[in-house]
Amino acid sequence: MIEVASLSKRFGKTQAVSDLSFRVEPGTITGFLGPNGAGKSTTLRSVLGLVHPDAGGATVLGVPYRELDRPLHRVGAVLEASEVHPGRSGRNHLRVLAAAAGIPRSRVEEVLALVELSTAAKRRVKGYSLGMRQRLGLATALLGDPEVLVLDEPANGLDPAGVRWLRDLLRSLAAEGRTILVSSHVLAEVAQTVDRVVIIHRGALVQQASIAEVLAGAQGATRVRSPDAQRLRELIAAQGGTVTDVDDRTFATDLPPERIGKVAAANGIVLHELTVERATLEEVFLELTAGETTQ
Amino acid sequence: MTALVRSELLKVRTIRSWWAYLIVIVAFTGLAVAAQIGSTDGGDRGTVDFQSDLVETAGIALLLAIILGITIMTTEFRFGTVTPTFLVAPARELVIAAKAIAAAVLAIGFALLALLVVAVVALPWLASVGAETHLLDGEIGTGAAQQILSVVLWALMGVAIGAVVQSQVAALVGTLVWIFLGETLLIGLFGLLDIDGAAAYLPFQALDAADGSGGGELLSYWPGVAVSLGWIALLGAVGVARTRRRDIT
Numbered sequence: 001m002i003e004v005a006s007l008s009k010r011f012g013k014t015q016a017v018s019d020l021s022f023r024v025e026p027g028t029i030t031g032f033l034g035p036n037g038a039g040k041s042t043t044l045r046s047v048l049g050l051v052h053p054d055a056g057g058a059t060v061l062g063v064p065y066r067e068l069d070r071p072l073h074r075v076g077a078v079l080e081a082s083e084v085h086p087g088r089s090g091r092n093h094l095r096v097l098a099a100a101a102g103i104p105r106s107r108v109e110e111v112l113a114l115v116e117l118s119t120a121a122k123r124r125v126k127g128y129s130l131g132m133r134q135r136l137g138l139a140t141a142l143l144g145d146p147e148v149l150v151l152d153e154p155a156n157g158l159d160p161a162g163v164r165w166l167r168d169l170l171r172s173l174a175a176e177g178r179t180i181l182v183s184s185h186v187l188a189e190v191a192q193t194v195d196r197v198v199i200i201h202r203g204a205l206v207q208q209a210s211i212a213e214v215l216a217g218a219q220g221a222t223r224v225r226s227p228d229a230q231r232l233r234e235l236i237a238a239q240g241g242t243v244t245d246v247d248d249r250t251f252a253t254d255l256p257p258e259r260i261g262k263v264a265a266a267n268g269i270v271l272h273e274l275t276v277e278r279a280t281l282e283e284v285f286l287e288l289t290a291g292e293t294t295q
Numbered sequence: 296m297t298a299l300v301r302s303e304l305l306k307v308r309t310i311r312s313w314w315a316y317l318i319v320i321v322a323f324t325g326l327a328v329a330a331q332i333g334s335t336d337g338g339d340r341g342t343v344d345f346q347s348d349l350v351e352t353a354g355i356a357l358l359l360a361i362i363l364g365i366t367i368m369t370t371e372f373r374f375g376t377v378t379p380t381f382l383v384a385p386a387r388e389l390v391i392a393a394k395a396i397a398a399a400v401l402a403i404g405f406a407l408l409a410l411l412v413v414a415v416v417a418l419p420w421l422a423s424v425g426a427e428t429h430l431l432d433g434e435i436g437t438g439a440a441q442q443i444l445s446v447v448l449w450a451l452m453g454v455a456i457g458a459v460v461q462s463q464v465a466a467l468v469g470t471l472v473w474i475f476l477g478e479t480l481l482i483g484l485f486g487l488l489d490i491d492g493a494a495a496y497l498p499f500q501a502l503d504a505a506d507g508s509g510g511g512e513l514l515s516y517w518p519g520v521a522v523s524l525g526w527i528a529l530l531g532a533v534g535v536a537r538t539r540r541r542d543i544t
Binding site (some may be wrong): 011022040041045048049050051052064066068070071073077079080082083084085086087088089092096097099100101102140 | 299381469
């Protein structure tokens with residue numbers, strides 16, 4: 001559906017994307033995640049034929065974007081909420097693009113209603129809030145009723161109600177069988193919506209998996225409580241485990257519960273609690289993309 | 296292609312500055328015609344020469360046409376609307392072609408509007424002072440037609456410059472400085488180098504020749520049009536190449 005193959009792009013001294021490959025499967029919502037500056041926008045702009053890669057490339061629906069016939073009917077994209085002439089009204093912004101794509105004016109009113117912007121449509125975009133601009137961007141992407149949607153940080157500038165509205169909209173669009181690639185630097189914005197994630201950092205792929213796989217691969221901590229915690233701590237440390245004290249009788253360790261149980265049984269230590277604490281998705285994300293500021 | 300041209304025309308008409316173009320053309324042409332008639336002796340007002348000069352007051356449309364051409368091209372880069380534009384039409388050379396056609400269509404409108412203002416101000420005025428009118432004669436009609444073509448050439452030159460320079464401020468300021476200062480300096484330089492003849496081939500000297508008003512050092516009419524088109528084609532080709540290569544970020 002969307003296939004990025006060995007994509008590399010350098011801007012001056014900055015290697016924005018290096019040898020990046022991933023696939024977006026048909027009919028899924030894929031989250032495209034990474035900290036700010038990870039190369040998400042450059043990648044999306046390469047996919048859409050706006051940026052010329054130094055090496056590698058990307059195809060959408062089997063061909064490079066530039067070779068699509070009537071591209072607005074196949075792929076809808078929002079890259080930045082600010083790519084609108086401030087002096088033009090929201091409705092006229094859509095009409096200009098509809099005219100170029102041969103889309104009837106009635107469709108402009110439909111998408112305005114869909115993103116709940118009908119009442120503000122005749123106002124000039126200059127006076128729009130960031131959230132309204134995001135909605136206008138979504139309306140732009142939906143003009144051609146495309147089967148593929150590419151959205152760059154669509155939740156930016158939305159209030160919590162807006163984020164929820166966006167989530168519901170994306171879900172209903174996906175339920176209609178559309179393929180959606182949505183980027184974000186905040187995992188929580190998309191975690192409840194996406195089926196799969198592609199995580200990049202410094203222009204390179206970190207992980208491409210389902211949300212469940214990402215969580216399963218995350219290293220969890222084991223929480224241990226014992227009346228004889230002091231002795232158990234020493235035994236675990238001797239096995240090479242790290243120990244973080246919670247209180248006198250409770251601590252956390254990176255050794256799995258099986259090992260702890262075995263050590264406790266072999267030394268006749270009573271356990272009161274032995275639980276696995278899964279890292280949250282947000283923690284996993286931060287761990288995978290750590291060190292962003294040390295560039 | 297028709298769809299792209301319609302979209303470009305709609306882009307211009309949905310911005311308020313569109314009205315500024317029309318107001319400036321009407322106001323400046325009206326004032327220029329009135330000033331010219333008012334400051335001329337009664338007897339001279341009935342001559343063909345004087346009335347062809349009147350038609351030339353429509354020349355304000357030239358300047359507005361080149362500003363429009365530059366703006367049509369560079370506004371997209373200024374506000375980032377070039378992103379959705381190229382998403383709709385990934386063949387960037389077609390977008391530039393559509394802009395050139397739209398600019399040419401609007402330029403014809405500008406020229407006709409300016410000529411209409413000349414007629415509306417001059418015809419009743421001349422009639423009221425009993426001067427014979429030649430404005431609708433063949434000779435002046437040819438001059439008016441040349442003027443319309445000339446406005447189109449200026450608009451196309453604007454689009455070509457916009458495609459090359461892409462920064463709106465740089466393109467507008469650079470072009471005005473070039474028109475009012477750059478070429479004058481170059482003509483002086485050509486004189487020092489003893490190649491005075493080359494001056495007539497400078498882009499705006501050629502465009503000057505192509506408005507039909509003639510002048511001592513200028514090329515004659517058709518060579519003027521041809522050299523103008525040559526400059527437009529050259530700059531246009533550079534502009535298309537630059538725009539195609541550019542990363543839209």
